Amino acid sequence: MLRKASVSRLAKLRTCIALGVVLGTIGGLQGCATDALKNTSASPSTPWVPQGQSALPGDFSVSGSTDIGLLPDPVSQDLQPGKVYQLPELIDFAQRHNPSTRVAWEQARQLALASGMVEATFLPILTANVFAGRQQTSIPYRGLLDGDTHHVDTTVSGVAPNLALQWLVFDFGRREALSDAARHNAYAANVNFNGAHQAVIYNVTRSYYQYGAAKDRLAIAEEVLVNNRLLQDAAESRYANGTGTSIAVAQARQLVAQSNLRMVQAQSMLRDQYQELLSALGASPTTQIEVAGASNRPLPGIDELASVDSAIEAALSKRPDVLASYAELQAAKATERAADADFMPRVFVAAATGTNKKNLSIGHLPSIGNQTTGTGVFLGVTMPIYDGGLLAAKRQQAVSVTASAEAAFEKIRNTAMREMVVAADALRSSLAAFDAADALTEAAAVTYDAAFDAYRNGVGTITEATAAESGLLDARLARSEAHAASLIAASTLAFTLGAMTSSTSPLEAIP
Known part of the structure; x- marks a missing residue:
């Protein structure tokens, strides 16, 4: 009897220990969650450092990663050092290497997959399930002869595999509406993908013309420096011959110094525009290539822009941002x-087939096993009755999203029309400015040549030559800037009209 009582106490002790272990584990898990705070900074003014590392007080630097610091090899990016690249070649490279096109492509793929996932909800779902378990029970009873407490141990174990089918048959158009929404979103993403390519083409084109303008500015600065050095030589020669003055020599030297400053500034601007071009290409900032100039590229005539106004309405129908906004x-x-449709009932079909195999063991008696098989088909209807206003709030949210999308579409369409009109006006102004600057340059060149020859021959003054030189410099810079501005304006107009769709010249895309 003492032995049986000890066994009973031992069983209770095991139960208590198991319960303690479970509670202790739960408490430990809670402690692990709060221990994660050790992975961040101790206070708003204390630097964060990874575990196992130390830092000086007030040092907010972070440890670097060698993988991130690896620079791409420019040669491996299909750019050949020393080759002179034309605009179509640069556009082609950017379309293959600019990260923005890959981002837009992946987004289009994601929404296409989302559309496919919605389509999958029209099909039934078939699942295979296996349930297995084991249960032990100890039933106490009092002996009839000795009056002591005894236990009967019972063990039940079993495995129940089954095959289940679920199929939503009818839902009042809910899945069809979600499928339409997914298809429209996928269409918008595909349109935005093509729009991303158009944006890359435009950005490369604009950067290319800006870089060309910077090259022209540097070339003009170099020519002016050469002319001013010739003027300085003439002033020093006249001063040595006794026909000039020290003031004239000082003025000539000042012109040379100013020309050197302009050239340094032009070189700095050229480097900046070169990096802008590399950024538009999606190339490494360390890439070294040669880029063809655009100073000789012809400009369209103002008369060719007469059809732009009539093309605006047609252009709205193919602008990627307008199309994407309408799809959204x-x-x-x-x-x-x-x-x-969420407020309406849903009709579903469910079916299941499976087996159930179990064994029963009582004490030292032989175990008993049996196996059963069952199959069932069910037709069900579910309908929401009360959900605390969740569906109503969801519907109001959908109505708000629709109203917001309508306003966004109207805004984008109006913005697109305004961009087209502004771009057309900017191109007209740029072309007019170029014609005026071109005529001014021709007149200023005649004036400078006459003033310089007169001074070199001892007839004119250094003041006249200096004024003529400044006038010619301003005219040439104005002509170069107006030419580049006209090219950029033409590119902007083509982009706003949705016509910049390939690597062809933007001037060819203007209607």
């Missing part, structure tokens, strides 16, 4: 229809 509006309307 249609997706919002479809989502609103799906929210309405």
Whole structure:
């Protein structure tokens, strides 16, 4: 009897220990969650350092990663050092290497997969399940002869595999509405992908013309420096011959110094524009290539822009941002229809087939096993009755999203029209400015040549030559800037009209 009582106490002790272990584990898990605070800074003014590392007080530097610091090899990016690249070649490279096109491509793929996932909800779901378990019970009883407490141990174990089918048959158009929304979103993503390529083409084109303008500015600065050195030589020669003055020599030297400053500034601007071009290409900042100039590229005539106004309405129908915004509006309307369908019942079919194999063992008796098989098909209907206003709030949210999409579409369409009109006006102004600057340059060149020859021959004054030189410099810079501005304006107009769709010259894309 003492032995049986000890066994009973031992069983209770095991139960208590198991319960303590479970509670201790739960408490330990809670402690692990709060211990994660050790992985961040101790206070707002204390630097964060990774575990196992130390830092000086007030040092907020972070340890670097060798993988991130690896620079791409410019040669491996299909750019050949020493080769002179034309605009179409640069555009082609950017379309293959600029990260923005890959981002837009992946986003389009994601939404295409999302559309496919919605389509999959029209099909039934078939799942295989296996349930296995083991249960032990100890039933106490009092002996009839000795009056002591005895236990009967019972063990039940079993395995129940089954095959289940679920199929939503009818839901009042909810899945169809969600499918429409997914298709419209996927369409918008694909349009934005093509729009990303158009943006890359435009950014490369604009950067290319800006870089060309910077090259022209540097070339003009170098020519002016050469001319001013000739003027300085003439002033020093006249001073040595006794026909000049020290003031004239000082003025000539000042012109040379100013020309040196302009050339340094032009070189700095050229380097900046070169990095802008590399950024538009998606190339490494350390890439070294040669880029062809654009100073000789012809400009369109003002008369060729007469058809731009009539092309604006047609251009709205192919602007990627307008098309994407309209598709997003249609997706919002479809989502609103799906929210309405949430209030309606849903009809589903369910089926299951499976077996159940179990064993029963009682004490030292032989175990008993049996196996059963069952199959069932069910037709069910579910309908929301009360959810605390969740579906109503969801529908109101969908209505709000639709209203927001309508306003966004109207804003984008109006912005697109304004951009087209502004771009057309900017191109007209740039072309007019170029014609005026071109005529001014021709007149200033005649004046400078006459003033310089007169001074070199001892007839004119250094003041006249200096004024003529300044006038010619301003005219040439104005002509170069107006030419580049006209090219950029032409590119902007083509981009706003949705016509910049390939690596062809932007001037060819102007209607």
